[in-house]
Amino acid sequence: ATAAGEGEAAAGGEEEEDRRSERQAIADQELLEFLFSKGLLPSYAFPTDLSSFLVERLVPRNNEWKMEVVERPQQSIGKALSEYAPGRLIVINKETYRSGGVVANTLPDVENRAEAIFEERHTLVHCENCSFVADLTDVTQGGARCPVCESDLKHTHMVVPQVFLPEEGRALKDDDRDQDITYATAAQFPVPVGKDDLPSLRPVGRNLMYVVTTDRQLVTVNKGQETSDGRSGFWICNQCGRASVDEQPKVSHSRPYKIEFSYRKPRPAHQCAGTYENVFLGHVFSTDLLLLRISLSQPLVTETGDPLQLRILEDALYSVAEGLRLAASRHPQIDLDPSEFGAGFRIVPNREDDTLLLDVYLYDTLSGGAGYADLAARNIEQILQQTLTLLEECPARCEQSCESCLRHYHNQYLKERLDRNLGAELLRYALDGTLPKEKAPAAQANLLRNLQRLLELEGLECKGPAEIHGVAVPLVVEHGGRQVAVGLRPALLAPDWQGHSFGQLPATTSTVALNEFILGRNLPDEHQMVRNAVLGKQ
Ligand SMILES: [Zn+2]
Ligand SMILES: [Zn+2]
Ligand SMILES: [Zn+2]
Structure with a gap:
């Protein structure tokens, strides 16, 4: 004994x-x-950008309650913003937790653990319609309207989480596995307004320049769930950090943690009386960038105020950025996991002439930079060629993107927006000035097959590819003696581009040149357009 x-x-x-x-x-x-x-x-010497998921237990000891750490896994804040975000399930040692608190790294006897992160909150001036983020150091710089797409700008508070906590401070019951999944965006390089913010760029293609710029401030944000009117943010208590994805919780509520206290001191209030604030979760950090600048002008799309053109440009840019990140990480001189690089883009409006500047950048995900951006710059020509190959030649020959070309675990939230052909057309134009080409009539006919079936179901007569007045037409639709030539036009060319082969048809021929981009994404609209043309409606 x-x-x-x-x-x-x-x-x-x-x-x-x-x-x-x-x-x-x-x-x-x-x-x-x-x-x-x-x-x-120096910030690169220590991992200061870590966030933890903290599971604690309060145990009685010698007339006091003392806190014990049960679990405390950590990861970089960039990843934690997605993987520990409120609503996410986290499994540690066979126990399942749901993230439900966002607080500062404090001692366990602090009553209001979230106060410190709310004191240091940022104001993010951003656009909900596009990727625009204003420079954090000057909140007035954004103005009232987005300089890229002219939507109203929003001002949203952003807090930087240090520690994430499980809902109610404990593991879930076996029958509760509900989960809300939200993602942090790629780090955004704020758009300068009215001034240039880069050192001098060097040419690396016909419409392409590059530069390495050091110690630049980027911002990564998790904006919460996507709703019909934008991003909903998170509801977080400014005292205890209790967090919710979709509902504004009650005024008086339990905290996601217990408070360590001794019997000699007054016991803290059982409920928290803090206020819920609607905030984004984010992280501001400095790193080195390899930045590529594409100058875009007519006949390519440059009207970022037009929702369709903006969408096309953004999807092309997402695709180039993701391709660049993969190609750079696979370069033999670099050879990294793609998660060690981040990639993003920004659209820089240029009101002086009609060119649009598109910046695509690669950054080290390690704060302070690990020198990879510089290494990538020294191999820039090879990396750009490999990016182009990756975009143009998918081993699985997919239509837009797949796991064999652009998609992987770290960009799954982007998969709907990746389109390798669109990216390839933009990059080719940047490198040697090649304009996107109208596809061969047979290829267009193939892409128009679904539309053709819809039209035939309604009793409209379709054939294609067929020749009219010596011009190969991908799809000819006829009804009641009326004939319409239907074809596709490249997405990146502006609506007033005149180079389509339909230009060779006599002016009396009715034609509809559909945008390739909407064909795959909004068939009902395209169907309606052709139908109206054939039936003679406006
Ligand atoms: Zn915008
Ligand atoms: Zn609270
Ligand atoms: Zn693919």
Whole structure:
């Protein structure tokens, strides 16, 4: 019995030791943060951009309640913004938790753990209609309207999470596995308004320049769930950090953590009386960028105020950015997991002439930069060629994108927006000025097959490809003696582009040249357009 008693005492001593080292770690963290904030330490030397998911347990000990850490996995804040976001399920040691709290890294006797992150919140000036984010250092710079698409700009508070907590501070019951999944966007490089913010660029293609720019501020944001009127953000209590994806919780509520206290002190209030705020979760960091600038002008689409043209440009840019990130990470001199690079784009409006500047950039996901952006710049020509090959030649010959070309785990939230052909056309234009080409009549006829079936079901007569007045027409639709030539036009060419082969038809021929982009995405509209043309309606 004596021996067992000694054993317990020894185990208790070890636990005591664990708790001491836990507190020491938090104190060390605070010291490091102080030194960084005074600029006394370089940020790349330590992993300061980690977030943890903290599971705790309050245990009675010597007239006091003491907190024990049960689990505390960590990951980079960029990943944590998606994977620990409120609503997500997190499995640790066979227990399932649902993230339900966002707080600062505090000692366990702090009553309002979220206060510190709310004191340091940022205001993000952003557009809900496009990817525009204004420079964080000057909130007035955005103005009232988005300089890219002219929508109203929104001002939303953004808090930087340090620690995520499980809902109610504990594991879920076996029958509860509901989950809300939200994603952080790629880091956004704020758009300069009215001034240029880059060192001098060097040409690397007909319409393409590049530069490495160091120590630039990027912002990664999880804007919550997508709703019909934009992004809903998260509802987070400004005192306890209790978080919800979709509903504004009650005024008086339980905290997602317990408070460590001693019997001698007054016991903290059982319920939290904090206020819920609608915020984004995000992270601001500095890193080095390899930036590529494409100058776009007529006859390519440049009207970012037009929703369709904006959508086409954004999808092309997402695709080029993701292709670039893969090609760079696979370059033999670099050879990294694609998650070690981030890629993004921004559209820089240029009101002086009709050109549009499209910036695609690659950044080190490690804060402070690990030198990969520079290494990629030194191999830029090869990387661009490999990006083009990756976009033009999918081994699975997919229509838009698939796991064999552009898609992978880290860009799954983008899969609807990746279109390798669109990306390839933009990159080709950037490299050697080649304009997107009208597809061969047989290829167009193939793409128009679904539309043809719909029209035939209604009793309209279709044939194609067929020749009219010596011109090969992909699809000819006839009804009641009326004839319409139907074809496709490249998505990246502006609506007033005149180079379509239908231009060779006599002016008396009715023609409909459909945009390739909408054909795959909004068939009912296209169907209606052709139908109206054949039936002679407006
Ligand atoms: Zn916009
Ligand atoms: Zn609260
Ligand atoms: Zn593919």
